[in-house]
Amino acid sequence: MRSLFVAIRMTLVLTVLTGIIYPLAIAGAARLLFPWQSAGSLVMRGGRVAGSELIGQNFSAARYFHGRPSAAGDKGYDATSSSGSNLGPTNKVLIDTVRRRLRAVLETDPGSSPSRVPIDLVTASGSGLDPEISPAAAEMQVARVASARGLRQDVVERLVRENTRGRWLGVIGEPGVNVLMLNLALDDLAARN
């Protein structure tokens, strides 16, 4: 019986310590040390939030680089319902979906062959919010974006390079291109000219 009261008191004490004091202390320290990151890495344009550097968005216009297919929400990139497709490797729906995406990519960016389409451009990401595409996936969209914006290809290629993140220390992870930041850079360039 005594043990029961000890257990209840211990539960309450550790709830306060690990469940209230600890996260509040981290939040305080985080706001002090890393105010921008702790608030969600939000990107502002024209006085309002245009998105988060870490959260992907839907892009379908020709003048924008397109991100990966997304299974988050009905329309994709719904940040309130992060999710992968969870389609299994032998599921007909998966195979048909990838085939359809491949056709669509080849229509949007003509002049390529299926073997040159990077796999990340036709498969849904794990979170449905992947902010990045592979450098190869950006590369194959350069010609389309440049012509839709009336820019020289090397100008667009330079922006792609500037928004490419390499492996950490050259070894860890895979390189990626942040689609939102790249498209913002393109819009900023257009606004300047």
Next chain:
Amino acid sequence: MLWNAIFQVGIFFALVTLLSVPVGLYMSRVFSGQKTFLDPVLCPIERAIYRLCGIRPATEMAWSEYAIAMLLFSAAGMLLLYGMERLQGVLPFNPQGLAGIAPDLAFNTAASFTTNTNWQAYAGETTVSYLTQMAGLAFHNFVSAAAGIAVAVAVIRGFVRRSARTIGNFWFDLVRATLWVLLPLCIVFALVLVWQGVPQNFDPYVHARTLEGAEQIIPQGPIASQEIIKELGTNGGGFFNANSAHPYENPTPLTNLIEMIAIFVISAGLTHTFGAMAGDRRQGWALFAAMTLLFVAGAGVSIWAEQRGNPQFSAMGLNQHATASQSGGNMEGKEVRFGIVDTALFATVTTDASCGAVNGMHDSFTPLGGFVPLLNMQIGEIIFGGVGSGLYGMLVMAVLAVFVAGLMVGRTPEYLGKKIEAREMKLAMFYVLIFPAVILLGAMAAVCVKAGLAGISNPGPHGFSQIFYAYTSAAANNGSALAGLSANSVFYNYTLAFAMLFGRFMMKIPALALAGSLGAKKSIPPSAGTFPTNGAVFVALLVGVILIVAALTFFPADALGPIVEHLALYSGKLY
């Protein structure tokens, strides 16, 4: 590609090995009450906690008292969480105004977090208030891990003490595991995660206007503080539905590396704690070596299978070979920043340990790539394993291994100078058998009833895998899922909750009983006929016993799931 994989796995595992030694030796000091560099800060807090709770930390407990204290504490925490979930609608820290959680889901979630499983039949961003996330769920992430470490330390004491009636004080071990081990590591690494981009705030969800003019609602919250304990405590319950695949939980390759190390470091360290407390460091290294062999094999197969990709994609003309500018392989359900290697490695690590966090969707893995996580769990979460549970699980397998060796030469088996006799073998076998019983009976029931079959989202053999994986994950206290399974139903919520509770407590109790029984024995000095348990022969035998036990119990069911699916995929059969 091959070098990329070898470098990444090599760097990760070298760091785990390097860090595990100081962490393990530090823990052995913490739990024997020796001085540590954190004492000036933590001792006053520790004393205050003992005073508030009315605890005499020096009073030692017999194994049964220890087990009762652990059970009462778990029950109290489970009830508190259940209440908090049901009432979150009227409690503070709920800027989104989320309503109370339904009884079956609240029960499942309470069982899930109390048992260190963190199976999640809900999506965090639309179901759980900030208060429930931190005071309910993150609290359990700490204490279920601390309770696991406590039991492991108690079991170690049972193995190394001689003619002793007691195995330590549960409250002392629990408080020390929380204050000295988990909290300091969490505070440091939570801030590193924030630096890399993991949010930590109490803001309402952000409304953004996207470049193409749509509205995007971006959830916020105290994510970093919860993210790091989720890995360090091998809990695995994500703040968001997409778990560590979500860019807010795991934004960069560096955070991914830190999170993987956090999953392994305490469990790997405990092998050295064991060696240090046993007075023979090589005893710990032997367990470490057996775990390493199994880890490397799993990581190798998983990375190879995922990089090989889906033959159906190749049939469309897609090229799945890795190049310098893209990862290739089976990228369905994976993130660009992790690619194939870091996702397959994470899947191996999270199921070797009983973590269950995922940075890619296991449901979309190739059949063989997805077989590795399933097999890792079936081996019993002892490849480093859950914090605490991995070590005592491995010690039970070590007892089984010396028993098999004893049978071969016709001698009474010994481990650390303790005779392994009928009572110990009965407890070890109970521990070994309860696990497949829960999994196989649960999965069998689910495939026999409509309510079970209704959850399947991928037809064909993959559908069976989804159900089989769910009960394996629950009983193993892992918590990862083939997440297409619609598990938020009354049937799954209750059956999986009981699988988790059985898988936790019906294994912890025999482990403690085994410790009590061994601790009471005299120690016999080693002789020429003693089988040494700190050398390569023992490691090989241990790995062999582990694999044979898992294969004998699970192979028939595995053949119906991932194995037949692999054959179907390569013969072009779709469902």
